[in-house]
Amino acid sequence: MVARVQLTEKDKKFIEEVMTAGWGRPGLDYWTVARLALARSLQQTTAPDPEMFPILSVQDEGIQLHAAQLIGETKPGDDDYSDVYRALISVYEGRDLFADEVAFHAALQRHVRRGLATMATEWASGTDLNHYLLQDLFTDGAQNGEVAAELGDQVTRIMAEMGVDGRLVRTEQGPRLTRFTFQLSQLDDLNRLKRGEEKLAFGLGLGDRAATVSSAPVERQVLVDIPRAVSQWRTVDWNDVKGSLRSDEARAMTLPICLGTNVLGAPLLIDLAEAPHLFLGGTTGSGKSMTLHAILLSLLALEAPPDLLLIDPKAVEFAGYRGLKNLLPPGVVTSVGDAFTALNGLIEEMNRRQDAFAELEVRDLAEAQAAGSGLRRIVAVIDELGDLFMQSDDIQIPLIRLAQKARSAGIHLVLATQRPEAATFPGMLRSNVPSRVALTVQKGAESRIILDEGGAENLLGRGDMLVKFSGRQIVRAHGARIQPSDISGAVG
Numbered sequence: 001m002v003a004r005v006q007l008t009e010k011d012k013k014f015i016e017e018v019m020t021a022g023w024g025r026p027g028l029d030y031w032t033v034a035r036l037a038l039a040r041s042l043q044q045t046t047a048p049d050p051e052m053f054p055i056l057s058v059q060d061e062g063i064q065l066h067a068a069q070l071i072g073e074t075k076p077g078d079d080d081y082s083d084v085y086r087a088l089i090s091v092y093e094g095r096d097l098f099a100d101e102v103a104f105h106a107a108l109q110r111h112v113r114r115g116l117a118t119m120a121t122e123w124a125s126g127t128d129l130n131h132y133l134l135q136d137l138f139t140d141g142a143q144n145g146e147v148a149a150e151l152g153d154q155v156t157r158i159m160a161e162m163g164v165d166g167r168l169v170r171t172e173q174g175p176r177l178t179r180f181t182f183q184l185s186q187l188d189d190l191n192r193l194k195r196g197e198e199k200l201a202f203g204l205g206l207g208d209r210a211a212t213v214s215s216a217p218v219e220r221q222v223l224v225d226i227p228r229a230v231s232q233w234r235t236v237d238w239n240d241v242k243g244s245l246r247s248d249e250a251r252a253m254t255l256p257i258c259l260g261t262n263v264l265g266a267p268l269l270i271d272l273a274e275a276p277h278l279f280l281g282g283t284t285g286s287g288k289s290m291t292l293h294a295i296l297l298s299l300l301a302l303e304a305p306p307d308l309l310l311i312d313p314k315a316v317e318f319a320g321y322r323g324l325k326n327l328l329p330p331g332v333v334t335s336v337g338d339a340f341t342a343l344n345g346l347i348e349e350m351n352r353r354q355d356a357f358a359e360l361e362v363r364d365l366a367e368a369q370a371a372g373s374g375l376r377r378i379v380a381v382i383d384e385l386g387d388l389f390m391q392s393d394d395i396q397i398p399l400i401r402l403a404q405k406a407r408s409a410g411i412h413l414v415l416a417t418q419r420p421e422a423a424t425f426p427g428m429l430r431s432n433v434p435s436r437v438a439l440t441v442q443k444g445a446e447s448r449i450i451l452d453e454g455g456a457e458n459l460l461g462r463g464d465m466l467v468k469f470s471g472r473q474i475v476r477a478h479g480a481r482i483q484p485s486d487i488s489g490a491v492g
């Protein structure tokens with residue numbers, strides 16, 4: 001009889017997602033992904049938990065793979081690797097599977113299903129699958145898995161010392177931190193655990209890496225995020241995330257921007273048109289410039305990119321964009337005088353647009369475009385707002401005007417500074433720029449200037465960020481690394 005490996009409907013869907021969203025090849029054979037899953041499961045040092053992966057029968061819904069496809073069983077000659085797998089899986093099961101065919105195929109099924117489940121938590125759809133396979137699955141996946149399991153035990157023990165009774169239900173590895181989900185037995189445990197964040201970091205010897213506790217969207221479950229040491233981070237490159245700009249989520253947005261990934265490695269998108277203006281702050285080396293590049297590359301990836309006004313008092317960061325066709329005159333602005341002229345020019349454009357809207361009897365740019373006006377959105381990006389303010393405080397006058405009124409005209413501001421201070425982000429500007437990105441800052445006071453609350457002083461640099469998108473809850477994210485070739489490739 002031909003041996004079959006039964007998988008669930010959910011397994012089948014995940015395999016299809018890997019083939020479609022991961023490789024863009026929906027026609028591949030299911031066993032291609034199932035073989036990778038088997039490899040992933042065999043990287044873990046224990047046998048799959050029979051409670052989590054109960055044996056399925058061939059009558060269940062889902063798909064069946066032939067053992068011949070998966071491990072070459074009964075294939076003639078050298079193609080039959082089934083004895084190799086029998087020997088290997090016997091070690092996991094602690095018994096001789098050469099003597100028990102049924103038990104061997106049951107264990108094989110469990111390994112494939114565990115491998116698929118593990119891949120589903122590690123690989124975020126929309127990110128580069130090949131990068132994941134190389135980095136996580138083959139290079140250091142097994143090692144990461146073991147280290148994470150050990151860390152999970154340690155966290156559970158420290159929680160018990162604090163008097164918190166938690167059962168570890170899930171471990172997920174993001175690019176830079178490991179997230180543990182715990183089921184708490186008592187409601188009071190949540191507060192105890194939140195108050196104990198510092199003790200937890202101390203007990204784990206995290207140094208200046210802060211552990212964070214937040215409630216999960218599931219009854220009595222909490223998320224405990226433990227940042228790994230920088231040497232254990234997985235770099236997310238622009239190539240890994242830029243595909244998300246073609247996703248359905250991005251297509252539903254007007255000016256989709258990919259800032260990098262969320263803490264679990266899924267691309268993080270925001271709509272700049274909804275923002276409608278963005279303030280970014282972070283100390284030198286925090287990854288502020290890379291974040292600005294991510295914003296610009298996102299905009300340039302649009303089918304109809306907006307016109308850009310780039311102001312760069314340091315005259316270095318935006319040099320690579322000089323050749324852009326959609327750069328507003330006079331090109332990359334570097335002096336405060338030219339910045340004044342350019343921003344006042346935007347105010348004139350805003351007023352002209354509002355007159356045009358009145359004539360067309362429309363309310364905003366989207367309606368004007370629908371009415372065939374041909375007007376394009378404009379995004380003004382200022383790197384180092386602090387330098388402009390140092391040269392002239394009056395620069396705030398056109399900026400406040402624009403922040404207050406430019407939204408409906410389709411003009412958006414992205415303002416960045418190394419020195420987030422009350423003077424560089426004055427009240428009138430603050431109240432009209434509701435979306436904020438905080439990269440690592442030196443003091444809690446700077447975090448409060450950017451986000452209206454502390455936290456950014458505990459970030460870990462290199463694009464580690466907190467994003468507060470117009471009134472929504474703050475989320476942590478990690479920026480993508482942008483290489484000069486990404487910029488030259490986009491500028492053309």
Ligand SMILES: Nc1ncnc2c1ncn2[C@@H]1O[C@H](COP(=O)(O)OP(=O)(O)OP(=O)(O)O)[C@@H](O)[C@H]1O
Nearest residue numbers: 283284285286287288289290291462463479480481
């Ligand atoms: N997302 C990222 N992934 C990996 N490394 C990063 C990332 N963002 C920044 N870095 C590292 O940090 C360095 C500083 O980044 P960046 O130039 O963006 O910082 P900055 O805040 O603009 O600093 P400055 O104001 O001094 O230019 C980069 O050269 C890079 O090595």
